[in-house]
Amino acid sequence: SQQGEEDPQALSIQEGENATMNCSYKTSINNLQWYRQNSGRGLVHLILIRSNEREKHSGRLRVTLDTSKKSSSLLITASRAADTASYFCATGSMNRDDKIIFGKGTRLHILP
Amino acid sequence: EAGVAQSPRYKIIEKRQSVAFWCNPISGHATLYWYQQILGQGPKLLIQFQNNGVVDDSQLPKDRFSAERLKGVDSTLKIQPAKLEDSAVYLCASSSWDRAYEQYFGPGTRLTVT
Numbered sequence: 001s002q003q004g005e006e007d008p009q010a011l012s013i014q015e016g017e018n019a020t021m022n023c024s025y026k027t028s029i030n031n032l033q034w035y036r037q038n039s040g041r042g043l044v045h046l047i048l049i050r051s052n053e054r055e056k057h058s059g060r061l062r063v064t065l066d067t068s069k070k071s072s073s074l075l076i077t078a079s080r081a082a083d084t085a086s087y088f089c090a091t092g093s094m095n096r097d098d099k100i101i102f103g104k105g106t107r108l109h110i111l112p
Numbered sequence: 113e114a115g116v117a118q119s120p121r122y123k124i125i126e127k128r129q130s131v132a133f134w135c136n137p138i139s140g141h142a143t144l145y146w147y148q149q150i151l152g153q154g155p156k157l158l159i160q161f162q163n164n165g166v167v168d169d170s171q172l173p174k175d176r177f178s179a180e181r182l183k184g185v186d187s188t189l190k191i192q193p194a195k196l197e198d199s200a201v202y203l204c205a206s207s208s209w210d211r212a213y214e215q216y217f218g219p220g221t222r223l224t225v226t
Contacts, residue, residue, distance in 0.1 A: 030213075033214075042203075042220060043155070043203060045214055088154050088155075090154075092213055098167075098213060099160070100213070101157075102154030103154050
């Protein structure tokens with residue numbers, strides 16, 4: 001079963017704009033991760049945020065987590081053509097750090 | 113460091129045939145995962161190994177899927193016999209014992225069953 005659900009399913013923005021994707025989940029989690037998948041580099045781990053954290057940054061990425069609303073958001077600032085990809089959130093179990101469940105993903109397309 | 117290696121990259125077979133996929137994880141990674149990713153969906157865990165032992169195979173269709181990691185390094189995933197609904201990308205991932213939450217994925221094998 002898939003725990004996280006990303007929103008929107010697809011997003012197209014102009015290069016240079018910011019892109020925001022959201023993830024909602026149903027049960028309590030230990031951590032939440034975001035992955036990127038494109039045809040060139042496969043599935044790549046972007047960032048992890050633990051349940052006791054509210055915000056994390058990594059380069060042009062900003063992730064927030066609201067455990068009361070069971071939701072997370074991924075913000076990509078100053079988007080580039082290379083950011084075109086599918087983005088997945090993956091939730092980590094309370095009991096097992098190594099088991100993650102992926103959502104269906106958001107397909108992001110950066111327009112030139 | 114070398115990444116997770118998988119082969120073949122693509123495979124086309126007819127239904128009821130058998131197929132095998134191979135994965136070599138990152139050196140030193142004790143945990144190995146096989147995922148199935150159907151078009152338009154996120155990866156779904158099929159089986160997880162810790163060294164050469166199975167940790168979780170609750171979502172593996174055991175009537176037709178099998179996997180092994182005999183020496184605790186590389187692994188094979190087999191489907192026999194294949195069905196049309198097995199068409200998907202099969203991803204292998206690995207992680208180290210001290211950063212178990214961070215999984216490194218291989219390029220995947222795209223299987224088409226006709």
